[in-house]
Amino acid sequence: xxxxxxRFIAGFLAAPLTLYVFFVIWPFVQAFHYSLTDWTxxxxxxxxxxxxxxxNLLNDSLFLTALRNNAVLLVGLPLVTxxxxxxxxxxxxxxxSSRSAGVRGIRxxxxxxxxFFLPQVLSVPVIAVIWSVIxxxxxxxxxxxxxxxVGSGPSDWLADPNLALYCVLWVLIWGSVGxxxxxxxxxxxxxxxxxxxxxxxxxxGRASTFFRVTMPLxxxxxxxxxxxxxxLALDVxxxxxxxxAGPGGPNNSTQVISLQIAQNGFQFxxxxxxxxxxxxxxxxxxxxxxxxxxxxxxxxxxx
Numbered sequence: 516x517x518x519x520x521x522r523f524i525a526g527f528l529a530a531p532l533t534l535y536v537f538f539v540i541w542p543f544v545q546a547f548h549y550s551l552t553d554w555t556x557x558x559x560x561x562x563x564x565x566x567x568x569x570x571n572l573l574n575d576s577l578f579l580t581a582l583r584n585n586a587v588l589l590v591g592l593p594l595v596t597x598x599x600x601x602x603x604x605x606x607x608x609x610x611x612s613s614r615s616a617g618v619r620g621i622r623x624x625x626x627x628x629x630x631f632f633l634p635q636v637l638s639v640p641v642i643a644v645i646w647s648v649i650x651x652x653x654x655x656x657x658x659x660x661x662x663x664x665v666g667s668g669p670s671d672w673l674a675d676p677n678l679a680l681y682c683v684l685w686v687l688i689w690g691s692v693g694x695x696x697x698x699x700x701x702x703x704x705x706x707x708x709x710x711x712x713x714x715x716x717x718x719x720g721r722a723s724t725f726f727r728v729t730m731p732l733x734x735x736x737x738x739x740x741x742x743x744x745x746x747l748a749l750d751v752x753x754x755x756x757x758x759x760a761g762p763g764g765p766n767n768s769t770q771v772i773s774l775q776i777a778q779n780g781f782q783f784x785x786x787x788x789x790x791x792x793x794x795x796x797x798x799x800x801x802x803x804x805x806x807x808x809x810x811x812x813x814x815x816x817x818x
Contacts, residue, residue, distance in 0.1 A: 543797070549790040556786030568791035578792065581770040584680055585749055588771070589803065591684050592691070593744035597737060599688070600695035603631065605725050607696075608703045609711050628700060631693035639690075643757035646686045647673065673759060676768040683755060683769055691747065695740050702736045703729065742804050749800055752777060772796050 550568055554561035572578050607624040621627070634642060649657045650672035659669040673679050710732075714724045730737070752773035756762045763770040763778075772792060780789030 546790045546793050546797075549787050550794045552787040552790075554787040554790075555784040556780055556789075557784065561787065564787070568788050569795070571788065572791060572795065577767060577770060578772070578775055580767055581772045581775045584769065585771050587680060588684055588687065588748040588751060589745055592687050592748040593741045595688050596691045596695060596744055597740055599692050600699050600740075601725075601730070601733070601737070603627075603692070603696050604699035604703055605729055607700055609721075609724070609729075628697060631696045633693065634690045635694050637690075639753040640757045642686060642690055643754050646682075646689075647758050650682055674765060676766045679759060679765060679768045683751065683758065686754060686758065687747070687751065691744065695744075698740065699733060699736060702733050706732055738808065742807050745803050745807055746800055749773070749796060749803070772799075 549561075551563055551565060552561040553564050606621055607627060637645075651657075651659070652669070652671045652674045654660065654663065654669055656669075656672070658672060662669060671678065673682050706729075710728060711724060714728050719727065750773050751771050755769050755771055755774050756777070759769045761767075761769075763774050773796070776789045776792045776796070779785040779792065
């Protein structure tokens with residue numbers, strides 16, 4: 516009976532595991548293999564160069580620039596997105612009038628959740644085009660029109676090498692806050708209201724309640740969100756490719772690793788070199804995920 520059960524389970528797992536190995540594991544293995552070659556991506560013939568591609572990465576100034584830009588996004592995106600999403604979700608749940616009985620959210624919180632979540636229904640290229648028009652460096656751009664209305668001079672936005680990367684970061688944050696707001700809102704809704712009410716009765720203010728009650732109870736959700744946002748910060752190809760000049764400009768100020776992989780693999784005919792970049796990005800992502808899970812690990816609080 517026991518033997519038959521295991522065989523039954525194995526029969527159900529065989530097909531999905533086969534598909535997973537074929538479509539997920541095998542492409543990774545191929546990428547590792549091609550990273551040791553000089554394959555052009557077109558010719559069926561290639562030669563093995565060992566670790567030469569990885570050695571060249573250490574001397575590739577453009578790749579190092581892309582790595583630095585990804586590091587900026589890696590720090591800014593999870594930090595700002597999580598803090599904003601937590602703050603807005605907290606307001607939606609317990610930010611109502613203190614004169615009302617009990618703990619209540621702000622009036623019209625359903626509308627606010629819908630408004631914040633709206634960017635999630637748009638594709639990344641659409642978002643990139645919208646913000647490219649908003650950040651048009653001419654006086655006809657919406658952002659510069661607002662600056663002119665308040666009496667400030669126009670800005671070059673995406674045409675300024677010192678601002679372009681931060682404009683990309685802003686669009687990433689704008690497009691991500693809504694999803695994590697809804698995620699944190701759902702997690703907060705599962706917390707018994709009695710906990711918040713007890714904190715208020717004990718004299719805790721809104722800030723103390725947020726940092727001492729809400730955040731500890733949501734720590735598992737915050738930890739998972741942090742990892743996913745870190746992965747998003749390392750994979751911004753579509754946004755940079757559509758939104759920036761070049762793409763990756765001006766003066767390579769918005770170059771990222773995923774864009775370098777695409778350019779080397781499909782534009783410059785250096786698929787082996789692009790595969791080496793992909794391998795580096797794979798291990799970089801893996802290390803970041805493990806480190807973040809380690810750093811943010813704490814004892815789970817039950818309620």
